Amino acid sequence: MATGRTHRPATRSRGIPEATVARLPLYLRALTALSERSVPTVSSEELAAAAGVNSAKLRKDFSYLGSYGTRGVGYDVEYLVYQISRELGLTQDWPVVIVGIGNLGAALANYGGFASRGFRVAALIDADPAMAGKPVAGIAVQHTDELEHIIESNGVSIGVIATPAGAAQQVCDRLVAAGVTSILNFAPTVLTVPDGVDVRKVDLSIELQILAFHEQRKAGEETPEGGAPATSGRAAAVAAAAEAAAAADRKGPDGDVPAVMPA
Amino acid sequence: MATGRTHRPATRSRGIPEATVARLPLYLRALTALSERSVPTVSSEELAAAAGVNSAKLRKDFSYLGSYGTRGVGYDVEYLVYQISRELGLTQDWPVVIVGIGNLGAALANYGGFASRGFRVAALIDADPAMAGKPVAGIAVQHTDELEHIIESNGVSIGVIATPAGAAQQVCDRLVAAGVTSILNFAPTVLTVPDGVDVRKVDLSIELQILAFHEQRKAGEETPEGGAPATSGRAAAVAAAAEAAAAADRKGPDGDVPAVMPA
């Protein structure tokens, strides 16, 4: 997962463990898909399968929210969608600013999943004066000078940083000073923030390196002496995969696009 | 962090805990920055600060790799860079394919951090026939029909999925069947893969929802009765932040750009 929380040791927020909070959006997505298919109830077993988790874990997760299920029947889909949405704070609108409108920033701005989940792009901010006024995803880019003004007048509490690494900390400091208390960081840097501010980072490079580690391990496992790796292991994987691929008919839950509008 | 591993319970890969593996890229980045500044050695304390972790944790992490430090002195930067690179499998080149060249796919293709870390974009693949042949980031986009051929002839073992959610599982199945054993998934779907295949997901929507949860909690904490939240809490945060911002002079480690070339 390209995610990684930063500071803030635990989160007994109200007894809800951090690990559970991280899974709630997953459940919500699966439930939304069921809701769209007008499915009235689901068992923990079914929902767990859809979300790709253990059913016992799911039940325990829900138990932190309260007893919303009916024994012998399962969970009411609509009710659960509401409860989770409320718990995650998605019943209100969250204005978000994106700083750094490069390729990634623009891609994020175009992300359709924002509005559908209660997030609204309040502003796009870039340091390049040439970008100012240019429309991206239907919103005019504003210059960094306006940052504080934008944050304060819109009551923005969530900021997305998509700048180069060199500018990230500075942007972060300005966001925080202006009142932002949650930051999603796409820049490959460790951000330092005061207590009370949450930072989550998304780092492509780190994700790839973790995959490379496991990939190397797999290759080395079945090729004892050093030779051309990633070949002997491959044949076996392909065989196992062919069968799995053939059995894969289930279609994607919803028509959602990834973190960005694909062509 | 916007990351999340999927199956594969533990990873005693060779005794190296999964949590440690996930931090190695972080250390590597900090070390690379030190190396560029020609710093010969670092103490665990200094390096830990740069990587944003606890120094005891860092030492324990390194202890899994072997005893590469010198008591009373610290760690040799160059040597450590080499050891971590080797452990992560970055001494070899990893060809990568990106499937789904929409806004995000294109942004990823433009990501400069690929090559610098041992990853090479072997091909860009999209289902839209109109995209075929069109150059993105200097590479001609190829049609999905070529997928199996590309994977096999280039020996690709890592695939990046940036398609809409509806197409993700199908693309995943084809990648796996063709020999890919590591997948980085940007589509908002749970992917089902056979054993032996690693999946990591990056999900903007989930990250934002997690932030929203904490944001809501912060707002509710200091505003007992329901009213206009996220306002009283803000003032305190701003005050605390101003001081922190003023004390922030350290410049970004390297000139790396985020998951994409910014304008």
Place this chain on the structure above:
DNA sequence: ATGTCTTTGTGAACGCGTGCACAAAGATGG
């Protein structure tokens, strides 16, 4: 050579998260 001072490497304790397995709850049918 010896003593001091710094910094590593790790034993041990603790806490969180996971998964098993089962009792309790409630629906459903007779």
Place this chain on the structure above:
DNA sequence: CCATCTTTGTGCACGCGTTCACAAAGACAT
């Protein structure tokens, strides 16, 4: 109203990851 069957909610145990705290190792000065 009772029996049966399904599915939830959770007590418990286990394992991983984190952190503390300190002994051992080595550099460095005298």
